[in-house]
Amino acid sequence: MKNTRKVPLFVVLATLLLAPPKRVLGQAQTTPAPDVKARMDTVVQRLGNAFMQQPARVGLSIGITQNGRAYFYHFGTTEKGKSQVATQNTPYEIGSISKTFTSLLLAHAVLEKRVSLNDDIRKYLPGAYPNLAFQGKPITLKHLANTTSRLPNNLPKNLLEGLLQHASTDSVPLLAVKRMRGYTKQNFLADLHQARLDTFPGLLPRHSNVASQLLAYMLESVYQASYADLLVRYIDQPLHLTGSAGTGPKSTGYDGNGHHMPYDAIETSRASGGLQYSPADMVKYLQYQLAASDKAVALVQQPTWGRPDAEAIAFNWNLDQTVDGKRRLQHSGGTFGYASYCELYPQLQFGIVLLANESDPNTQAALQATAWQIVDALYGVPPALQALRAGLAASQYRQAAAVVTAVKKKHPELHLTEAYVNTWGYTLLQQGQPKAALELFKLNVSLYPHAWNAYDSLAETYESADDKPQAIENYRRSLALNPRNANAAEHLRKLGAK
Numbered sequence: 001m002k003n004t005r006k007v008p009l010f011v012v013l014a015t016l017l018l019a020p021p022k023r024v025l026g027q028a029q030t031t032p033a034p035d036v037k038a039r040m041d042t043v044v045q046r047l048g049n050a051f052m053q054q055p056a057r058v059g060l061s062i063g064i065t066q067n068g069r070a071y072f073y074h075f076g077t078t079e080k081g082k083s084q085v086a087t088q089n090t091p092y093e094i095g096s097i098s099k100t101f102t103s104l105l106l107a108h109a110v111l112e113k114r115v116s117l118n119d120d121i122r123k124y125l126p127g128a129y130p131n132l133a134f135q136g137k138p139i140t141l142k143h144l145a146n147t148t149s150r151l152p153n154n155l156p157k158n159l160l161e162g163l164l165q166h167a168s169t170d171s172v173p174l175l176a177v178k179r180m181r182g183y184t185k186q187n188f189l190a191d192l193h194q195a196r197l198d199t200f201p202g203l204l205p206r207h208s209n210v211a212s213q214l215l216a217y218m219l220e221s222v223y224q225a226s227y228a229d230l231l232v233r234y235i236d237q238p239l240h241l242t243g244s245a246g247t248g249p250k251s252t253g254y255d256g257n258g259h260h261m262p263y264d265a266i267e268t269s270r271a272s273g274g275l276q277y278s279p280a281d282m283v284k285y286l287q288y289q290l291a292a293s294d295k296a297v298a299l300v301q302q303p304t305w306g307r308p309d310a311e312a313i314a315f316n317w318n319l320d321q322t323v324d325g326k327r328r329l330q331h332s333g334g335t336f337g338y339a340s341y342c343e344l345y346p347q348l349q350f351g352i353v354l355l356a357n358e359s360d361p362n363t364q365a366a367l368q369a370t371a372w373q374i375v376d377a378l379y380g381v382p383p384a385l386q387a388l389r390a391g392l393a394a395s396q397y398r399q400a401a402a403v404v405t406a407v408k409k410k411h412p413e414l415h416l417t418e419a420y421v422n423t424w425g426y427t428l429l430q431q432g433q434p435k436a437a438l439e440l441f442k443l444n445v446s447l448y449p450h451a452w453n454a455y456d457s458l459a460e461t462y463e464s465a466d467d468k469p470q471a472i473e474n475y476r477r478s479l480a481l482n483p484r485n486a487n488a489a490e491h492l493r494k495l496g497a498k
Helices: 034-052 097-112 141-146 157-167 168-180 183-190 208-223 229-241 268-275 277-289 294-299 362-377 383-394 400-409 418-430 433-445 452-464 468-481 488-493
Strands: 060-066 067-074 253-255 305-307 312-313 318-321 327-334 339-345 349-355
Touching: 034 060, 034 067, 034 327, 034 362, 060 362, 060 383, 067 277, 097 141, 097 229, 097 268, 097 294, 097 327, 141 208, 168 268, 168 277, 168 400, 183 208, 183 268, 208 229, 208 268, 229 277, 277 294, 277 349, 327 362, 339 362, 349 362, 383 400, 400 433, 418 433, 418 452, 433 452, 452 468, 452 488, 468 488
Parallel strands: none
Antiparallel strands: 060 067, 060 349, 305 312, 312 318, 318 327, 327 339, 339 349
């Protein structure tokens, strides 16, 4: 299946590099050398306009920091029917990127010795919660921050499902926001008693808004201060962020059908996906993360699950390496009417954030693709990747594993993560190249024979090609590696296989 952890969603419907010396932290430098700016302008304008040509797009802001200097670009409009372009001070909902802010507050609490990452979360909850453990292993604060708590995505658990049964899809967001206006912290903690873990905490990642919101409530208890006050004290004030009070023109969010979407005004989701920041704010935040001079930043970037040379998770940051071995941190977000994506390359001292006031099931992936295209255009495609692309094209993607082996002999720096190959395969599918995609998915299982998602993607491709026996075989392999893979179980049922 597509790597949904790379692009986590805040709320879904049914499917739905060191800062220059003596620079004041959080103050972006905006006067780059003319030649650098001209190149940046050409690249970003071209790719930003290409993004806006996609169906349903409304507005887009791109913020970039390179070697401590900031660049901003804006496309489309803040509101349909108007010719008002956003500015670097226009606030956007940032969706699940909010989780990295909440995790940063946790890092400060750890460094101040107020909490320990290995604390049982029930230490900070009122009353008894025997359900927040699996076979005696409790959820810890670390599990809340690295997405392995196994808590459900949202509370109340069946809110959206119930609404979808009695209302049109387009009206669900407004109804959900109205219904959740009376849903308080007390309601959240009461519903938390009904949460059930499906496996050991710390074992497998899963997107959970509940985990981040619960973490925020615990930090409020530890500090005896509100989440909003903690944000101001540890992040907004030190970095000079304006948040939702940004002075730029306000924007309106839309879904993929062009319907105006409500703002996220839900009290019990602010820490998991409800923060608003402008492009200028986000560039300052990325510069702060790239400088890593604060011990809290160093802590949030440390992997706590997975392998850094393949794919790992820190404090809500997704970590991996590029094809030429450079470290990368990523996160994305989506609300009913907004989508966002950001990534950092510490070795390049480069960061980029893309903010859109339109959200559909493909927006976050499109933002990620645009970011990667911008990086490739600015820094060039790594020689190892150029050689691999040429070799695969020459062989028409056949014997892909042999091509990789040959390229590595000349380019030992070639680094292919499971997620990278998986994304490449789905890109080929979207481009109408199913045979090439199939060969890449076959390559992925040869490179990562213990990766359940690699087999799942291969099975989906076989299924779409009407190769039922191969589809069943690979779904079964995926399910054997991850018995919690509901996607494989469902497809096997549909294929009539046990």
